[in-house]
Structure formats: C-alpha cells, structure tokens
Amino acid sequence: MKTENVAERCEVTRNACVVCSPLGATIAFAGVERGMTLLHGSQGCATYIRRYVISHFREPLDVASSSFTEETAVFGGAGNLRLALENVVREYAPALVGVATTCLAETIGEDAAYVRRSLGMSGGAAGAASAAAAAGAGTGAGGTGAGGGGAPLIVAVSTPSYRGSHRDGFRAALRALTEATNPRGAEADAGADAAPCATQGARKCAAPATVALFPAMVSPADLRSLKADIGAFGLEAILATDYSDTLDGGPWKAHRLLPEGGTTVASLSRMRGASAAIEFGADFSADRSAAGFLEQAHGVPRHAMPLPVGIRATDAFMSVLSDLSGKCLPPALEAERARLLDSYVDAHKHVFGKRALLYGDPDHVEALSGFLREIGMIPLLPEGEGRDFAQAEAAARASEKRGEPVDLVIGNGKGYKTSLKMDVPLVRTGFPIHDRFGGQRVRVLGFGGTQELFDRIVNALIERKQEDSDVGYTYY
Numbered sequence: 001m002k003t004e005n006v007a008e009r010c011e012v013t014r015n016a017c018v019v020c021s022p023l024g025a026t027i028a029f030a031g032v033e034r035g036m037t038l039l040h041g042s043q044g045c046a047t048y049i050r051r052y053v054i055s056h057f058r059e060p061l062d063v064a065s066s067s068f069t070e071e072t073a074v075f076g077g078a079g080n081l082r083l084a085l086e087n088v089v090r091e092y093a094p095a096l097v098g099v100a101t102t103c104l105a106e107t108i109g110e111d112a113a114y115v116r117r118s119l120g121m122s123g124g125a126a127g128a129a130s131a132a133a134a135a136g137a138g139t140g141a142g143g144t145g146a147g148g149g150g151a152p153l154i155v156a157v158s159t160p161s162y163r164g165s166h167r168d169g170f171r172a173a174l175r176a177l178t179e180a181t182n183p184r185g186a187e188a189d190a191g192a193d194a195a196p197c198a199t200q201g202a203r204k205c206a207a208p209a210t211v212a213l214f215p216a217m218v219s220p221a222d223l224r225s226l227k228a229d230i231g232a233f234g235l236e237a238i239l240a241t242d243y244s245d246t247l248d249g250g251p252w253k254a255h256r257l258l259p260e261g262g263t264t265v266a267s268l269s270r271m272r273g274a275s276a277a278i279e280f281g282a283d284f285s286a287d288r289s290a291a292g293f294l295e296q297a298h299g300v301p302r303h304a305m306p307l308p309v310g311i312r313a314t315d316a317f318m319s320v321l322s323d324l325s326g327k328c329l330p331p332a333l334e335a336e337r338a339r340l341l342d343s344y345v346d347a348h349k350h351v352f353g354k355r356a357l358l359y360g361d362p363d364h365v366e367a368l369s370g371f372l373r374e375i376g377m378i379p380l381l382p383e384g385e386g387r388d389f390a391q392a393e394a395a396a397r398a399s400e401k402r403g404e405p406v407d408l409v410i411g412n413g414k415g416y417k418t419s420l421k422m423d424v425p426l427v428r429t430g431f432p433i434h435d436r437f438g439g440q441r442v443r444v445l446g447f448g449g450t451q452e453l454f455d456r457i458v459n460a461l462i463e464r465k466q467e468d469s470d471v472g473y474t475y476y
C-alpha cells in the first residue's frame, strides 16, 4: 500500500519563528485607551495569547473569548459572540472592544464580516453603538464611548493564523481601527486648535502639525522613543496604537480591570486631519495598509518606510519629520547620531564580515538586514516564507557549505535552540522574549535604540571570542 507523507502533501508550519495572528491584533487593541480584545473562537486561543503576552511584557492582560464548544463549532457561534460581548461590556466598561477571529471560527466561515453581521454592525464607529445596543450592553450615543456608561466602539478583524502571523494580525487591527474611527466621507476633526495647514492648502490640520504614526509591532520602549523623536521636532504624534504604558506601566495600589494609558478613540478619529501618516514595516500593499487607507479616504500624505534601525533608515525618518516641521535635526538627536557613528568606527574591527542569521517578524528582519549591511556585517535570511526555524536553519547550513559559517543569531527568544545547535550567540530582539528579563524594554529604533542594539551585537561577538580563547584574552 502506498503511504503518503502529510507534510509533503500539505503546507504546514512546524517550529514557527513567528506567532499567532490574533495575538498581534490583541497587542494592537491593548494600545487603545480602555481597549479590550474579544477573541471569537475557543478559550484555548485566549489562554495561549494571554500567557504569551504576559510572559513577555510582565503585565496583566485580560483577553475575552466567545468560548466555542463542539456544538458551537457545528452550529455556529453567533449566540456565544453576542453573550460574550454583553459580558465584556458589562464587566469592563471598555471604550473599545476589538473582536478578532481565530483559526476555528474562520474555518467554519465566521470571519470579520460574519462578526459584523452577527452583532448588527453596519461597520465603522456608527455600527459600534448599534452593536452594543444589540448586545444589551449600553445606551450611549456614538461609537466613541470612553467606558463607564457610553457604548464602546466595536471593531472586527479577520485574523486566521493559517493566513498570517502576529505581524499580519497587528497590521490588520490597525487598519480596522483606522477605518472604524475615520470613515470615508467624515470631516477632518483636527481638534479645538485646528488651523489651516501651510503644506495642505485649505485642508485643516491640527496645530501643532500632527503625525499619525503606524508603528510595526515594536517594544513599549521603542514606542516611547518614537514619540520622543517626533516631539523633539515640535510635532504632535497620534499613535494608531500606544501600548507603552498599558503593557509596561508602574505598580497598582488596587487591582484594575483595564490598565491606564493608550491612545483614546477620540484621538484616533483625529488621524484623518493629520499633516502626514508615517508607516513602518516591510509590506505596504494598499489593501492592508492603515496609512494607505488614510491617504485614499482622507488625502493624508503617506510616508511608508522600513523601521528606523541604523543611521540610514533613521535619517530617512528624521528627514520626513524635518520636512513636516520645517526644523533641522534637534541638537540632542544630532549628538546621539554622532555618538552612534563614532561607535561604528570604534567597533568596526569586531563586526566587519561577520555573518548573522535573522528570522521572525518580516518587518524586523527587513530593518535589521539593512542595519547589518550598514555596519559591514552579512545578513543571512531564511529561505521561503521564513515562518519556521527549518527555513532559517537551511539558510545557515547553505552558508556553512560555502565555507562561510554563521557568527551570530539575531531575533526573538524562540531562536535559543537554533543558537545552541549552531553554537553561536543569540542577540534577542522583537517578540517574544520569554527566556530573558526586560523584553518590553529592548530598544532598536532611532539613533538611541540602534546604539543599544549595536553595543549588544559587538559585546556578544567579543564575549564569544573571549570564551573561545584559552589564554585569558582580556584586552581588545
């Protein structure tokens, strides 16, 4: 009898170096003030995501679920979904409920469109109130409730993990949030201090000039540093998601159901009046891009660029800020840039020609790859789609066969076993980092973040050289 290898027949991902798509959506929703995620699917998905997020950020995070059972999987989950929404709104009084679908829900056809239909949403913020009312959850008007009695904004997003990773779920959530809070045809709401914008003619934009920022899935520390960089030019930043406090805050005197911080729903609605939208990442296809939507629907000029890791990429970011503000690079940032450049020269002998294997979130891989080339290192990229460690390790083996062994592995903490297998150091960046402390404070962006990353790479190489030396080599 002929046997069939299932792995050959199906497209499978084993030992993934990325994580689950609704996890990315959960992080994005956690960056909205009083934002709450409701996963449409099984409880296990919510448990897994909570555990993964908490272990990285070391902060509490509640994730609700429509709790599929065998019966729901066969006959549909609309009833569960409505009940879950009612419970969430009653217990948490959220300003936003982000409903993200899981693999099982999507497999039986219950995608974002189904969620919207089931909740009686017409889509966008206008649908939020009717959805909440349909769920018996509140009577406030509009979709911009701030919790504590008003109807929450409800956003639905399709996030099957077999169609993408945490990066895709994160981006899909930002797009859904942007569409819901800035519906086509809505007037620009630039706030009380609105003034005609010099660069946009009659179009009004907020004063000071406002930048709508769509970060990739970066650390809270990097979000803080992006806000500081934009602020240094005298610009106001509206982050499409800002989990810099909600997922990296201080201690509480009393338990809270939802942490303080995050971008308000009202601020999100102001993005359509921004002077520009800056979007970081490696994939800028119009149908997936939140900044693309703002540009198409509201004429907000869009600047799409890789994450600012390294001098070249950070210069490109700074140049946009400089054009928008009409100001030169502020002296503090210029000094930071000079120190970084100086360190490139100082450590050139340690990094030049060294090979580093990259893996994980494509937004990070692309940015790190550009940075490594800038400092004279050789990036090795996973073969194929780069979703699992087999593809990453294949790239390393191919390089070894050419007589060019890998010196370093750079990526999230899931690469630990790969680094052990190859017997090279691992420099941890991105998400998740479970096997070290402080993953939420790892910086890689801007001149300051690049400096920290550069120092870590150089020291990892020096440390390995030191370990391999049998003569007590201590002076470099």
Ligand code: SF4
Residues within 6 Å of the ligand: 020, 021, 022, 044, 045, 048, 101, 102, 103, 104, 160, 161, 162
């Ligand atoms: S990969 Fe799919 S099934 Fe697994 S936790 Fe994520 S959504 Fe749930």
